[in-house]
Amino acid sequence: MSAVALAASEAAPHPQPPRAAAVVRPRDGGHSIRVPLRLVVGVQYSDAALAVYVKIAALALRPEGCTAKVSVLAEYLGMSKSAVERGLRQLAQPDPLEGLTEVPTTRRTLPGGRGQSAHRTVRPLADGELWVRVPVRAAEALTPRLLRVYALLAYATARRIPVTAAELGAMLHHHTGKQTGESLGERQARRLVDELAATGWLTLHRREGEQGRHAYETHRSPLHAVPAAEQAPATPVIHDGSGAGDHDGSLASKEDLTTDRRLKTQLGGGNRRRRGDRKWVAGPVDNSVSPTFGSGGLVLRTDDETLSSSPAAGRAAYTSPALQLSPRIWRVLEPVRHEVAALSPYVMRRIAREIGAQLDAYGGSEERLHDRLTRRYASSKAVRDFGRWMLGAALVRHGCGDPRCETGVMWDTGTDCETCALTRQVDQARAARDAELAESARLLEERRQQRLRQTAERDQEQQSAHQLPRKLTYREREQAPDDEIRAVMAVHGPVVALHLYGHLRTLPLLDGRLDPDQTGSDRRTHAESQ
Known part of the structure; x- marks a missing residue:
């Protein structure tokens, strides 16, 4: 029985196994996202922002929306966490040019105070707004720079716009380093197109387009599987930066010990300059000077006199070549020559440079600086720091903008x-x-x-x-004059007067029938009866 099966199997033809790309299916079902064209061509958005937008827009199609953490997004896109955070920062903040927020973000916190991942959505497209369709799988398989090239070529292909390498390079910009905001150029654009064509997401028809241009054909999925060596090259990609593309441009060679993974980082990549083994050493250079310069001191020499000074006590010895002033500077310093000897060579060099710069600016007018130093030195009191006074007061020109x-x-x-x-x-x-x-x-x-x-x-x-007056005692009531009681009645009324002075004193003054002379006797009679 086994022999018959073996013969039948040998007689039947053996089909070739299918290629990996022929049976591969997109992990997300082949979804594609409509990306605003302003995000693709805008200089204010980095390449990482485009990739992050595509993945967030795909996850936002779920009923619960996009709730993935930054680390999860970085794992999906094959990028570093810092690059994803920078892209999210650009998308979640208003655009500095138009004030639009592409990815509105809502922070979430549990009732107990423990935080959750943020809920992110994408801005709906406006009526008549230009957009380009980008597959979600392309954001995961391509680098951010190649994804941007793919989006530009996909839009040009859909609109049937002939594009040259120079025009494509003008739409790609540097986002880091000294060349931030500048275009990549034609050579970099050609190199990126070749790299994109090698991944299978683009078919390049050379010289088959309009007026001898290249014709580009973008695909919804790669036509062939990318080998592992092409997916993770041994040498870093440094076309747009000094560091490797998979490390976000960082040249770090040591792992920070405060992280949770204490891995020993191996040096490699060949993108760091090394100092030589010092096998070859340059010979000594002849820096000898004439005896006029002296050694370690300051020598001011002219045709008729020489002034020298040695380092002051307590100051480190000056080992560099001594300073020799030119005749024109020495003539300018004539009013303050006796003060110059105490200055250090460094301060004297600064003074000489300032005088030389002003002489060059004024056309060599030595008399002007000489007169300025003479007048200001004569009008100044005791100078504590002569070098500071020379640089900050004596040599400073006073006047308007006219030299x-x-x-x-x-x-x-x-x-x-x-x-x-x-x-x-x-x-x-x-x-x-x-x-x-x-x-x-x-x-x-x-x-x-x-x-x-x-x-x-x-x-x-x-x-x-x-x-109101205060309430009086019995003795004060008896001694209060009638004019005071009448004044209180005139101002506050009879009720207040009755309350303050009592009925015995107030009533006789109300009806007016009693003689004022009899008021005192009545009070005495009342007091005796009491």
């Missing part, structure tokens, strides 16, 4: 500077106006304070006039 102006006087003619005179007039007028406004404000404040005091005094008088 010929020297403290309000034109140096070449000796006349007053019109700009400085006008500036002084404006300053005087402004000062007079400020003083006038200050005086007006002072007078207004005095008047306001006076009105406040008058108002307070008037209120106090009214309050004291309407204030």
Whole structure:
């Protein structure tokens, strides 16, 4: 029986096994997403933002929406977590050009305070807005830069727009480094097109388009499987950055010990410059100087005199070549030569450079700087730090923007500077106006304070006039004069007077029938009867 089966199997033809790409099925069912064209061609969005948008838009089609964490999105897209976070930051914030938010994000927190992953959606397309259809699988299989090239070519193919490599390079931009915002160029565009064609997502028909252009044909799925060596090349891709593309441009060679995985990172890739083994050493350079420079000190030499100084006590020895001043600088420093000897070579070098720069700017007018140093040194009191005074006060030109102006006087003619005179007039007028406004404000404040005091005094008088007297004792009632009782009745009424002074004192003053002289005797009679 086994022999018959063996013979039948040998007689039947053996079909070739199918290719991997022929039986492969997209993991997400071949879904494609409509991506706004502004996100593809916009310089404000990075390549990672496009890939993140495609994956979030695909996950947002579920009933519960996109609730994937950043780490999950990074795992789906094969990108680093930091790159996904940067792309999300651009998508979740308003566009700086148009103010649109492509991915509205809602933070979620459980009742106990423990946070959950954010809920993300995509902005609905406006009426008449341009868009391009991008497969979700392309965002997972291609790098962010190749995905952008694919989206551009897919839009050009759908619209039947002939595209050259130069035009394609003008629509791709650098997003990191010193060339941020600049276009990639034609060479980089050709290289990216070749890489995209090697993945199977694009078919390149060379010189078959309009006017000898290349014809591009994008596919919804790759035509052939990409070998493992092509998916993860041994050498890093550094076409748009200094670091490897799969490490987000980072050149780190050590793992941070604060992370949860203590893995020993192996150096490799060949993208770091190494210092040589120092087998070859350059020979010594002859830096010898003439004896005029001295060693470690400052030598100021002219034709007729020489001034030298040694390092001050407590200061580190100066080992560099000593400083020699030019004759023109030495002539400018003539008013302060006795102060120069105490300066360090570093400060003296700065002073010499400042004097040389001003001489070059003024056309070699040594008399001007000489006169400036003479006047300011004569008008200055004791100088604590001579080097600071020279650099911050003595050599600083005072005047307007005209280089010929020297403290309000034109140096070449000796006349007053019109700009400085006008500036002084404006300053005087402004000062007079400020003083006038200050005086007006002072007078207004005095008047306001006076009105406040008058108002307070008037209120106090009214309050004291309407204030009820305190309740009197029996002795105070007996000794109170009749005029006081009448005044209280006139102001507060008879009821208050009766309450304060009693009926015995108030009633005789109400009806008026009793003689005021008899009031005292009546009070004494009443007191004796009591």
